[in-house]
Amino acid sequence: MDITSSAHIKDDLLFPIAPPEISNRQGTIVYKSFGYYLTEIISWCERGIGELFLDHLNQFGLLAVTAKQAQLVSQSKECLSRSTAMPEWVKQKALECLEGIDHVEIQKCTIKGLIDVLNQDSMSLLSNYEADR
Secondary structure (H helix, E strand, C coil), rough: CCCCCCCECCEEEEECCCCCCCEEECCEEECCCCCCEEHHHHHHHHHHHHHHHEEEEEEEECCCCCCCCCHHHHHHHHHHCCCCCCCCCHHHHHHHHHHHCHHHHHHHHHHHHHHHHCCCCCCHHHHHHHHCC
């Protein structure tokens, strides 16, 4: 099956038309499409996947700030020291600045950014471009 065998084009964007039916590998079960465009089907799937990821990450405490400032500074110093691409004078300047950086706040912002991305329905951004049926 070629899912790109038919499509609409609007504003230079390609909108593949989803096959109306898809069967399992054995051909014994047929599933009806729940969207006209492939982007609609992806959008439906995307709406649930972010929540699944968040549930999993929360379940294992992976969205909690666990490292302390001193530990993060130590890890940063170690990482900088191992760098083979960074000139020595840049390493020295970076090492001097590490103590003044709030690494815990950076970790909080990174976690918040991940949560925001996983909560985002990015496929809805294409809704303004969908071609008329």
